Amino acid sequence: MFGKSTIKERKQFYREEWNLKDLPDFITDELPRREFGFDHYGRGPNDRYKVFKNQDILRRFLKSKSPFAAYISIAYYRNPRAREDWQKAEYVFDVDAKDLPIRSCDCDEGEVCAQCLAESLEIVNNLIDTLDGDLGLKNIHLIYSGRGYHIRILDEDMMLADSDLRGEVLKYVAGATVPKSIYPNPDPSMVASNFNFQHFTLPLAYHQIFTDRVKYNIQHLKGTEKIDGINPKLLKDIIKFRHLLDDDAWGLFKGNIGPRRYNNIVSAMANVNLATIDAKVSIDIKRILRLPSSLHSKVSMKCVEVKDRENFDPLKYAVPKFVDERKDEEITENK
Amino acid sequence: MVESSFLNPFCDEALSIVRNQADLSTVFDIDSRLVDIISFSPHQNLSDESYIPENIINLALKRIKWFIERKNNKEYNSHDYAYFFVEDITPYDVIAFHLSAQAIANKFNFNSREMRLFIQAQGQIIEDRLGSLMLSEKRELTDDVLGELMVSGTVEWTFLKDIISSKKLSLTDLVIDNGEVILDRDEFIYRFEDKFDDRSASKMYDVLVGDNVKEEVLKNLIMQKTEEYIQNIQEKSQLIEAHPSILTLADEIEKTIDEEMTKYSTFYANLNNPGGYMEIGKLVKEAFPPCIKSTVEGVSSGGRNDAIVLFLTSFASYARLYPGIFANEGAGIKVSDIDKNLDITEREILPLIFEAADNCTPPLFEDQPQEKINIISKLGFGMHSELSLDHEGETKWYTPMSCEKVKIHLPQLCKKDKGCKGINNPLSYYTRAKWNLKNEGKLPDSTQSESNSNSDGRD
Ligand code: SF4
Ligand SMILES: [Zn+2]
Numbered sequence: 001m002f003g004k005s006t007i008k009e010r011k012q013f014y015r016e017e018w019n020l021k022d023l024p025d026f027i028t029d030e031l032p033r034r035e036f037g038f039d040h041y042g043r044g045p046n047d048r049y050k051v052f053k054n055q056d057i058l059r060r061f062l063k064s065k066s067p068f069a070a071y072i073s074i075a076y077y078r079n080p081r082a083r084e085d086w087q088k089a090e091y092v093f094d095v096d097a098k099d100l101p102i103r104s105c106d107c108d109e110g111e112v113c114a115q116c117l118a119e120s121l122e123i124v125n126n127l128i129d130t131l132d133g134d135l136g137l138k139n140i141h142l143i144y145s146g147r148g149y150h151i152r153i154l155d156e157d158m159m160l161a162d163s164d165l166r167g168e169v170l171k172y173v174a175g176a177t178v179p180k181s182i183y184p185n186p187d188p189s190m191v192a193s194n195f196n197f198q199h200f201t202l203p204l205a206y207h208q209i210f211t212d213r214v215k216y217n218i219q220h221l222k223g224t225e226k227i228d229g230i231n232p233k234l235l236k237d238i239i240k241f242r243h244l245l246d247d248d249a250w251g252l253f254k255g256n257i258g259p260r261r262y263n264n265i266v267s268a269m270a271n272v273n274l275a276t277i278d279a280k281v282s283i284d285i286k287r288i289l290r291l292p293s294s295l296h297s298k299v300s301m302k303c304v305e306v307k308d309r310e311n312f313d314p315l316k317y318a319v320p321k322f323v324d325e326r327k328d329e330e331i332t333e334n335k
Numbered sequence: 336m337v338e339s340s341f342l343n344p345f346c347d348e349a350l351s352i353v354r355n356q357a358d359l360s361t362v363f364d365i366d367s368r369l370v371d372i373i374s375f376s377p378h379q380n381l382s383d384e385s386y387i388p389e390n391i392i393n394l395a396l397k398r399i400k401w402f403i404e405r406k407n408n409k410e411y412n413s414h415d416y417a418y419f420f421v422e423d424i425t426p427y428d429v430i431a432f433h434l435s436a437q438a439i440a441n442k443f444n445f446n447s448r449e450m451r452l453f454i455q456a457q458g459q460i461i462e463d464r465l466g467s468l469m470l471s472e473k474r475e476l477t478d479d480v481l482g483e484l485m486v487s488g489t490v491e492w493t494f495l496k497d498i499i500s501s502k503k504l505s506l507t508d509l510v511i512d513n514g515e516v517i518l519d520r521d522e523f524i525y526r527f528e529d530k531f532d533d534r535s536a537s538k539m540y541d542v543l544v545g546d547n548v549k550e551e552v553l554k555n556l557i558m559q560k561t562e563e564y565i566q567n568i569q570e571k572s573q574l575i576e577a578h579p580s581i582l583t584l585a586d587e588i589e590k591t592i593d594e595e596m597t598k599y600s601t602f603y604a605n606l607n608n609p610g611g612y613m614e615i616g617k618l619v620k621e622a623f624p625p626c627i628k629s630t631v632e633g634v635s636s637g638g639r640n641d642a643i644v645l646f647l648t649s650f651a652s653y654a655r656l657y658p659g660i661f662a663n664e665g666a667g668i669k670v671s672d673i674d675k676n677l678d679i680t681e682r683e684i685l686p687l688i689f690e691a692a693d694n695c696t697p698p699l700f701e702d703q704p705q706e707k708i709n710i711i712s713k714l715g716f717g718m719h720s721e722l723s724l725d726h727e728g729e730t731k732w733y734t735p736m737s738c739e740k741v742k743i744h745l746p747q748l749c750k751k752d753k754g755c756k757g758i759n760n761p762l763s764y765y766t767r768a769k770w771n772l773k774n775e776g777k778l779p780d781s782t783q784s785e786s787n788s789n790s791d792g793r794d
Contacts, residue, residue, distance in 0.1 A: 135492065136514020157493040165500035167743070172506040180508050186541040188470070195542055202543070203530045206507040279743045 001112060001147075002300035002323045004042075009322040010066040013295050017321050020059050022293035024305045026141055026154055027072060028055055033087065035073035035080040037288045042068040042297065045288065051080045068297045071288035074152070083286065088159035091166055092289065093127055093173070094281040095120050096148035101227070101275045104220045112147050112299075117314055119220065123276060124149040125309055126216065130173045130209055142306040143289075144318050146296025149306070150289055163283040170282045172206060175213035176274035178267055179206055199266065200250035211250075214269045218242050229268035234261055295320060337472055341425050342461050342553070343480045344432040345560055357430045359580045362391040369394065372423045379417040386415055392584055395431040395438075396591050402456035403592070407599035419460065420467040432457070434584055436561065440568035441577045442585035444728035448668055449592055450565055458558045465550055477549050481518070484556050488519035498555040510544055518549050618655050618683065621777070622768035624761040626741055626748040631687070633694025638745045643692045643699055644706055646745060648713045649733045650761055651684050658766045660734065669727055670715055677722050680714065685722075735762045 005013070027034075032053050037045040047067075052058040062070065074092055078085035097103070097112040097120040105115035124142060128151060131137045139154040153159075158169070171177045179199040199207045199214075223239050230238070237257060244253040254262045281287055290296065290303045302318045340349035366389065373379060373387050380386050388394040401416045418424050435453060443449040465473055481487065486494075492511050498504045510517040517523050523540040531539055623631065627650055634642040653660050656673045674680050688710055692699035699706055712718050717729030737760045741749050758764050 133513065134511055157496065161496065162500055164502070165496055168499050168502070168506050177505070177507045183542045184547075186545050197542075204527050205510045205512065205543075283743065 002319070002326075005295065005297040005300045005320075005322070007066070009300070009320075010068065010295060010297055012322050013320050014063050014066040018062060018293060018295075020055055022304070023055070023058075024141060024143075024292050026139070026152070027292060030076060031055060031058070033076040033078070033080055035075070035077065035083055035288065036291070037071040037073075038065070038067040039069040039071075040065065040067050045069065045071050048288075049081055049083065062294070067294070070291040070294035072291045073286065073288050074284075075286050086285065089285040091153040091155065091158040091161065091169070092281050092284075092287070093124070093131075093151040093153075093170075094145075094148070094278040094289075095124050095127075095151075095276065096145075096278060098147055099275075099278065101272050102217050102220050102222075102225060104222055114315060117148070120148050121309070121312060123216070124151055126212065127151060127173055127277075128309065134205075134209065135169070135173070142309050142312075143292050144302075144304050144306055144312065144314050145290050146299050146301040146303050146318070152289070163285060166283045166285070167279075170277065170279060171274070172209070174273045174277050174279075175210045176270050176279075177206075177210075178270045179210045198250070198254070200248070200254075210270075210273075213273050214266070215245050215248075217269055217272055218245060227268050228271060229264050234264065237261075238265065337422055337468065337476050338425060339476060339480045339483060340429055341422055342464060342476060343483060343557060344429050344457075345557070345564070346480070346483050349429045352426045352429050353433050356426060357433065359434075359578045362430075362434065362580050362584075365389045366391065366427075369427050372421065372427070373418040376418040376421045376424075378414045380412065380414040391427060391431055391434065392580070392587065394427055395435045395584060396587055398428075398431060398435065398456055398460070399452065399588060399591055400595060402452065402459055403595040403599065405459065407595075420464055434581065435588065436565050437568060437577065437581045438585035438588055440565045441572055441581060442589065445566055445569055446731060447728055448672070449588060450562075452592060453588075454558050454561050454565075457561050458554050461554045461557055462550070465554075474546065477546065477553055480553055481549060484553070484560075486518065486552065486556070488522040489515035489517055490552065492516050495552065495555070497559055498552075503555055504548075504551055509548065516548075516552075517544060518552065520544075618651065618687065619765075619769050619772065622765050622772055624754065624764035624768070625750040625752050626745070626761055627765070629748050629750065631691045631694070633691060633696060634748070635696045638747060639695045639699055640703065640706060641744050642748060643688065643695065644709045644713060645733060646736050646741065646748070647691055648688055648710050649735045650765075651687050652680070652714055652732070653735050653762055654765050655679060655684050658762060661760065661763065668732070670732055671724055671727055677724065680722060684714075685710075735760060 032051060034051075035048065036050040036052060036058075037048040038050065039045045040047060052061065073080065073083075073089075075083075075089040076087045077083060078087060097116040098107070098110050100116060100120065100123075103116040103119055105113050105119075107113050107116055128140055128142065131151070131153065132140055137153055137155040137158060139156075141152045141154070143150040143152060158166070161169075179202075181197050181199065183195040183197065185193050185195060197207075200211045202208070203211075218238055219242060221235070221239055221242070223235060225235065227235070234257075241253050241256045244250075244256070257265065281289075292303050292305050294303050295301075296303055300320060300323050301314065302320055304318050306312045306317075338348060339346045340352065343349060369391070370387060370389050374381060388397045397416065398419070401419060404411050404415075419428070439447075439450050439453050465477070468476065491514055492499070492506065492509065493514075495504060495516065499506050510523065512526055517526065520537060520540045523544055524536045527539070528536045530536070620628075620631075627647065630642050630647045652670065656670060656679065657668060660668070670680055671677065689700075689707075692706070708718055708720050711720065711722060712730040713733040714722070715727055715730055715732035716722050717726035719726050736744070738749065738755070739759065741761065754764050754768055758767065
């Protein structure tokens, strides 16, 4: 958003602004069991397998190196230096504003702006509501990554989960599966007549989650998206009738679209929901993620833990001082 | 009232049966009471003595035979095994269950084909027994057994995580609220009554949760318990010598499984079998799906490791040795079940994988030689640098990745073409394409089925 940071700015940031206290507790708690990775020159994190015995050594390292980017493993190892003896790993949802399949701003590919960042926040808030309210997961942290958000979950059950379980939970939380609609008739004398329930007629459990996600997507469509399974004519009609969803008049909406085309929407939306999150990250048990408190030098923003997830504003909490000073300079120059 | 040991071989009552009535020195003796129970089972086929297991050991073997027949035999007749579904069989069946578990734990590895088969058989027996009960009996018994398993109105979904992870139950099909899966009618009504204005919550419970979910949970929990039970015995078996009867039973189980599987396995191609085109034979590159074609040509640094170690290794080995895996689920299998002395694996499969690894940029083993070990381990031969039968079973033979998985892990490889329509696994793409080539007469002779030369690889 604010362009690349210069070496001088990086140095200034780590020397004057960065503070040990900005590292969240969930990071410092078991620091020596994590692997760190650094990108010193902006060419990818190739300084890996680093371990810090305590916060002080980490502090000195960051202050002296001012890395372009700093990462920490989501995994805990008995031997992190060799990435050996994996013990457990955080469960992560990565939502990147620049990769949202649906966003209502006018950003070019690869760009982000305040609006799509705000939409990312809304999306992660919805995800957290499900993770916490529906699935009852504990110990959920939200991190602003510089261009999007990381939900980092340290729930004991999920930390021990394998990739398969992580994938199943991901599909549930994201709304990436078309909800079951055909149910056998429980009346033994009526076995031949199955019930068919549209997702929006069942206001509970997964059906509700899916309905909420689809509603969100439809309300944020711009009309220029290219979505597999939705042709331009259908897209136009969705936008034409979407006001009906303001009052949750799904039946009318579906009636206007037509049942066959409505089914297309449902399966396309399941895919959109999956693409909203970087699924690769969620099922990975050994990934490294940007270190909270560190500088995202490509965009000159801080990666920070979000304390108040309803009202967080990255422009308020994640802009390093040197960016403001740049503006001051511009202002003085323009005088 | 039906006793819960009819479904749950781990309940107190079942355990006391084992304690008081199991006598390892007499398990091979004819038991006339058992024979009576079987002979008087309603609808039991008695046309031949072979239908009647006359001692506990035979009953244990019949359980396995029943399961394989039920799954695979198109002419399976439930009257051949009617006795498994009368309550009087319970004490005998409970003992047979525990003896088999001991035998399997002693002779076979964790997660071996034999172990998985036994566990699945237990799940199927529970399912079929539930189906044989009257509705009211069934409901009462289900609640009783779930109670024994510490499950009542609700259960935390994480309690079912193994079942969910293995996709036996889908999270999205469960009614979850606040971390809890709703199983009970009252609980459902209490939580959701006001969600339905024009329908009765009680009726919705019947449709959305009903008996089905509870029964699935019950069945899967017992299967899970069986797995843990076997694992437990395995951990102790180094210390305790097994009784000779147990060891004999283990040998008999192996023999029974081998015989039965030979009858039904798809890799012994059988032209009358609709799955017959899934016969084994040399790999046909022309039939590879786009994702495999590009992997074989080499992958650039991004997804290199997964593409070779997970994706290609599993694809190539199953495509070559056991393309019928998905048609034949339930038949757990090891590489050496088909490639007895590992010749094919050494000469055809590994070279293909290693060549693809070499085609990567940079060549995979150049900077990551340890990936060779990972490839061996994905074939089921443990973390070693060489294939060796001694280590087989230390790791699992990794099953081929589905298209969904490819799209998540290795999206750059999936370049759909028209053959991808309607398939959900690259292996199915392959078997179908191969079948088409064969019908068009384009399959070179050397790649035809080798089922005959191979069937003597097994005794
Ligand atoms: S659809 Fe499946 S088989 Fe086809 S290229 Fe993609 S992953 Fe391969
Ligand atoms: Zn934007």
